[in-house]
Amino acid sequence: MTNYADDSLALHTDLYQINMTKAYWDDDFHNRKAVFEVFFRKLPFGNGYAVFAGLERIIEYVKKFHFSESDIEYLRELGYEEAFLEYLAELRFTGTIRSMQEGEVAFGNVPLVRVEAPLAQAQLLETAILNIVNYQTLIATKANRIKQVVQDEVVMEFGTRRAHELDAAIWGTRAAYIGGFDATSNVRAGKLFGMPVSGTHAHAMVQAYRDEYQAFHKYAESHKDCVFLVDTYDTLKSGVPTAIKVAKELGDKINFKGIRLDSGDMAYQSKIARKMLDDAGFTDTKIIASNDLDEYTILNLKAQGAQIDVWGVGTKLITAYDQPALGAVYKLVSIENESGEMEDTIKISSNAEKVSTPGMKRVYRIVNTVNHKSEGEYIALEHEHPESQERLKMFHPVHTYISKFVTNFEARELHVEVFKDGELVYDTPPLSEMRSFVNENLELLWDEYKRSMNPEEYPVDLSEECWNNKMDLIHRVKAEVKEKQSGNW
Ligand SMILES: Nc1ncnc2c1ncn2[C@@H]1O[C@H](COP(=O)(O)OP(=O)(O)OP(=O)(O)O)[C@@H](O)[C@H]1O
Numbered sequence: 001m002t003n004y005a006d007d008s009l010a011l012h013t014d015l016y017q018i019n020m021t022k023a024y025w026d027d028d029f030h031n032r033k034a035v036f037e038v039f040f041r042k043l044p045f046g047n048g049y050a051v052f053a054g055l056e057r058i059i060e061y062v063k064k065f066h067f068s069e070s071d072i073e074y075l076r077e078l079g080y081e082e083a084f085l086e087y088l089a090e091l092r093f094t095g096t097i098r099s100m101q102e103g104e105v106a107f108g109n110v111p112l113v114r115v116e117a118p119l120a121q122a123q124l125l126e127t128a129i130l131n132i133v134n135y136q137t138l139i140a141t142k143a144n145r146i147k148q149v150v151q152d153e154v155v156m157e158f159g160t161r162r163a164h165e166l167d168a169a170i171w172g173t174r175a176a177y178i179g180g181f182d183a184t185s186n187v188r189a190g191k192l193f194g195m196p197v198s199g200t201h202a203h204a205m206v207q208a209y210r211d212e213y214q215a216f217h218k219y220a221e222s223h224k225d226c227v228f229l230v231d232t233y234d235t236l237k238s239g240v241p242t243a244i245k246v247a248k249e250l251g252d253k254i255n256f257k258g259i260r261l262d263s264g265d266m267a268y269q270s271k272i273a274r275k276m277l278d279d280a281g282f283t284d285t286k287i288i289a290s291n292d293l294d295e296y297t298i299l300n301l302k303a304q305g306a307q308i309d310v311w312g313v314g315t316k317l318i319t320a321y322d323q324p325a326l327g328a329v330y331k332l333v334s335i336e337n338e339s340g341e342m343e344d345t346i347k348i349s350s351n352a353e354k355v356s357t358p359g360m361k362r363v364y365r366i367v368n369t370v371n372h373k374s375e376g377e378y379i380a381l382e383h384e385h386p387e388s389q390e391r392l393k394m395f396h397p398v399h400t401y402i403s404k405f406v407t408n409f410e411a412r413e414l415h416v417e418v419f420k421d422g423e424l425v426y427d428t429p430p431l432s433e434m435r436s437f438v439n440e441n442l443e444l445l446w447d448e449y450k451r452s453m454n455p456e457e458y459p460v461d462l463s464e465e466c467w468n469n470k471m472d473l474i475h476r477v478k479a480e481v482k483e484k485q486s487g488n489w
């Protein structure tokens with residue numbers, strides 16, 4: 001690998017974005033105002049909601065967005081012409097970005113982020129924004145599923161060694177913390193994000209001393225707070241009795257916090273180990289479990305009455321093991337025409353759910369002011385004011401006969417302004433606030449939407465004007481295609 005002192009993330013994009021930008025630039029089309037929206041269609045893991053994460057990294061990326069000298073040099077090697085390279089070298093983000101805040105609950109077909117910028121800029125940002133949102137939202141959602149099962153017990157993130165490389169470990173563990181995890185084993189994440197760090201010790205230490213007694217003793221001599229990993233040789237015959245022996249010998253010199261189980265039948269072992277610890281007088285000690293855990297094994301272990309107080313989860317969280325991609329997309333919804341007016345755009349598909357929703361939109365959560373529960377999300381065109389309506393019609397955008405009228409409601413806008421004409425206007429809140437924000441948002445949802453298995457589908461509705469706009473555009477595009485087919489074009 002070649003190291004560049006001025007490496008930037010501007011080239012962290014697909015070649016086709018640069019090629020499209022070149023074509024726009026050649027045609028003097030690159031500065032037309034364009035609006036793109038980021039959304040996913042289907043919720044991951046069969047969950048009833050997702051937890052949005054990734055904004056902090058998007059902000060860093062957009063703030064620093066520029067092609068460095070070595071980026072330009074590389075593009076020169078690829079054969080792009082000088083005048084275009086000069087244009088790229090000067091390029092900075094000058095647009096406006098509205099986004100959900102991290103920790104917001106999100107649903108299919110709801111815009112998560114909206115980018116409004118000169119076409120070339122908005123196009124060049126696509127790949128990195130999707131890269132960030134797709135991963136971080138997926139991990140925050142998986143983490144929240146696990147936390148829903150763990151509830152008030154502690155769950156630690158142990159996945160760095162199994163993550164898809166260094167960046168995924170760092171940003172994944174941050175996303176897990178937003179989703180509800182309590183601590184990380186990744187020390188750099190602790191330093192960078194102020195997250196609590198925590199950990200025990202590995203089998204290597206027992207193997208290195210060859211014997212558990214020696215290893216636990218040495219560990220305890222240098223760490224007052226200690227948790228002993230008890231499964232290297234034989235959990236119940238050797239590991240737990242040795243941990244108890246060392247703890248008794250060292251007495252007040254240490255804080256014997258507990259033991260960690262990492263293999264075998266953890267329901268059975270935890271029950272016996274709990275009794276052994278209690279009988280020895282260590283009733284405050286905790287039993288920590290790790291080994292390929294996820295929400296399903298944790299739920300199952302709890303159902304078996306496992307005496308586990310703290311859960312360590314790595315691989316299955318950080319790799320989003322059961323669903324490796326969220327599938328979020330970035331779609332053009334509106335573009336400036338030759339006369340300087342905005343014209344809405346659509347992507348048609350034979351699958352009704354895949355037809356994009358045109359127009360610059362705003363996203364609201366309609367909260368019933370009587371029971372304080374959400375009636376659903378309401379997507380309206382930019383100029384609409386649902387909050388000023390007495391009676392709001394909400395209907396399913398695909399099965400339009402499913403509709404309801406809401407009267408006592410508050411329309412909470414879900415996006416905040418992050419960049420305004422290129423200036424950052426948003427202060428990223430502390431991670432602790434993002435974690436509480438998830439819970440505040442979940443409070444608004446009926447339990448039927450929150451269960452981890454076969455949840456009810458949460459309503460994501462379009463305003464009548466937004467829906468009519470979509471239908472008009474579908475008819476217009478279809479008529480144009482037909483006209484072209486019949487040779488009148
Ligand atoms: N009582 C239990 N009920 C359901 N699942 C359990 C129970 N105890 C452990 N598990 C899970 O079963 C799986 C056991 O995996 P596996 O058989 O590979 O582990 P092991 O052989 O005990 O340990 P090692 O990691 O050393 O191979 C793990 O995912 C673990 O979390």
Ligand SMILES: O=P(O)(O)OC[C@H]1O[C@H](OP(=O)(O)OP(=O)(O)O)[C@H](O)[C@@H]1O
Pocket residue numbers: 158159161162201202203204262290291292293312313314315316
């Ligand atoms: O199973 P996960 O959910 O990914 O949790 C992390 C795993 O990483 C460690 O094992 P590893 O075999 O890497 O090392 P060890 O010898 O320290 O157990 C730890 O003991 C856990 O089993």
Ligand SMILES: O=C(O)c1cccnc1
Pocket residue numbers: 158159185198199200201260290312314
């Ligand atoms: O601290 C631990 O126990 C730990 C850390 C990383 C991976 N597995 C376990």
